[in-house]
Amino acid sequence: MNETIQDNLNYKKYVIDSRLKYFKPHSTKIEKSFSEEISFSLNRDSKFIHPKFFYDKKGSELFEKICTLDEYYPTRTEISILKSIQNDLFELLDGSFRLVELGSGASVKTRLILDVFNKKYDKIEYFPIDISEILTESSELLLKDYENLSITGIIDTYEGGLEFIQNYDSEKNLIVFLGSSFGNFSPIEGAKFLEKINSTMKHGDLFLIGLDLVKSTSVLEKAYDDSKGITAEFNLNVLSRINDELDADFDLSNFKHYAIYNEKDQRVEMYLKSLVNQSVIISKSNLSLELHKDELIHTEYSHKFKIEQIKELLGKTGFKIQKIWLDKNNLFSLTLASKN
Ligand SMILES: C[S@@+](CC[C@H](N)C(=O)[O-])C[C@H]1O[C@@H](n2cnc3c(N)ncnc32)[C@H](O)[C@@H]1O
Incomplete structure (x- = not known):
C-alpha cells in the first residue's frame, strides 16, 4: 500500500485491527470548514x-428511517434492481476488483454487491467513503457477516475520498454511488463531479451509479x-x-x-x-x-433524470455506458460505465 501519499493528505489514521482501519481529516479542519461554510451560505440574500x-x-x-417509509420508493426500488442484476454483475466484473463506495451510509445496499464479490473472490477489499461517522458502525457490522472482508474507511467528503483513492495502487476499482445522491448536485456541479470521478479512474475501473427517474x-x-x-x-x-x-x-x-x-x-x-x-x-x-x-x-x-439525459451526461463527462438497468415500474435506474 502507498501509505505515504495517503498519510500526506492530512488524515488521522485509526487502525482498529488487521481488517479495519479508518482515515479521517484532523478535527480542527472539519470544524473550521463547517463554521466557514455556514457563515458563507447563510450570510446572503x-x-x-x-x-x-x-x-x-x-x-x-x-x-x-426515511429509507423504510412507504412513500420513500427509491431505497426499496434500488434494492430490487440490485438483487435482479447480481448475475449480470458477476459476469461483467472481469478480473479482480476492489469495491469503493461514495456516500456509503449504513452500507445496506452494499451487501448485495459484496455478495457478488463473495462468490467471485477469496478476499474482498472495501473502501467506504462517507462524511458521517455512521461509516464506523456500518463497517463493524459488515465485518461480522463477511469473513474474507477488509475495510479501509475514509470519513470525509466525496472529493476528499476520491483524492485519497487516486493513485492508491494498481488494483481495479468498482466505484459505486447509490441512492441517487448524485441528484443533490446542481447540473453544472454534477457534471464537474462526474469528470472528477472519471479522472480518478484507471482504465479497467468501473463506475455504478443509481439515479432516480422523472415521475409524477x-x-x-x-x-x-x-x-x-x-x-x-x-x-x-x-x-x-x-x-x-x-x-x-x-x-x-x-x-x-x-x-x-x-x-x-x-x-x-x-x-x-x-x-x-x-x-x-x-x-x-x-x-x-x-x-x-x-x-x-x-x-x-x-x-430526477430521463434515460436519454443519463446517457448524454455520462457520455459528455468521459464515460462509456456498459449497461443501464431499470426496475419493472421504471422508477429508478442503475448504470454501469467505464472510462471512455
Ligand atoms: C442519501 S444518503 C445515501 C446512503 C446510501 N448510499 C443509500 O443509498 O441508502 C447519502 C450518504 O452520503 C453521505 N454524504 C452526503 N453528502 C456527502 C458528501 N458531500 N461527501 C461524503 N459523504 C456525503 C451521507 O452521510 C449519507 O450517508
Whole structure:
C-alpha cells in the first residue's frame, strides 16, 4: 500500500485491527470548514445550507428511517434492481476488483454487491467513503457477516475520498454511488463531479451509479414530505446540529419543512421556511442572522433524470455506458460505465 501519499493528505489514521482501519481529516479542519461554510451560505440574500451537513449521528439515523417509509420508493426500488442484476454483475466484473463506495451510509445496499464479490473472490477489499461517522458502525457490522472482508474507511467528503483513492495502487476499482445522491448536485456541479470521478479512474475501473427517474409530482412530493413527518425531522435536524456544534440559537418551532417538485428543472427542492420575522445568532460563524416571515433556507435539491439525459451526461463527462438497468415500474435506474 502507498501509505505515504495517503498519510500526506492530512488524515488521522485509526487502525482498529488487521481488517479495519479508518482515515479521517484532523478535527480542527472539519470544524473550521463547517463554521466557514455556514457563515458563507447563510450570510446572503438566497440562503442555503449544504446537504452534506444533514448527516450528523441523528441525521444519519433519520435518513435510515426515511429509507423504510412507504412513500420513500427509491431505497426499496434500488434494492430490487440490485438483487435482479447480481448475475449480470458477476459476469461483467472481469478480473479482480476492489469495491469503493461514495456516500456509503449504513452500507445496506452494499451487501448485495459484496455478495457478488463473495462468490467471485477469496478476499474482498472495501473502501467506504462517507462524511458521517455512521461509516464506523456500518463497517463493524459488515465485518461480522463477511469473513474474507477488509475495510479501509475514509470519513470525509466525496472529493476528499476520491483524492485519497487516486493513485492508491494498481488494483481495479468498482466505484459505486447509490441512492441517487448524485441528484443533490446542481447540473453544472454534477457534471464537474462526474469528470472528477472519471479522472480518478484507471482504465479497467468501473463506475455504478443509481439515479432516480422523472415521475409524477404527487409521488415525488410525498416521497420528500412523508405522512409521519420523518423527512421534516431530518430537514429540521440540521438546525439542531448548527445549534450544538456552532453555538447557535435557532428555535426549531419557528421553522417548517417545505418540499416542492420543480417540474421545469426536474428536481425536488427542500427548504426550511421561517414562520416569523426572527433573529438568530451563530456564534462560531460570527453571524447574526435576520430572517423574515416566509423566507426560505434552501437545504437540498434532488434531481430526477430521463434515460436519454443519463446517457448524454455520462457520455459528455468521459464515460462509456456498459449497461443501464431499470426496475419493472421504471422508477429508478442503475448504470454501469467505464472510462471512455
Ligand atoms: C442519501 S444518503 C445515501 C446512503 C446510501 N448510499 C443509500 O443509498 O441508502 C447519502 C450518504 O452520503 C453521505 N454524504 C452526503 N453528502 C456527502 C458528501 N458531500 N461527501 C461524503 N459523504 C456525503 C451521507 O452521510 C449519507 O450517508
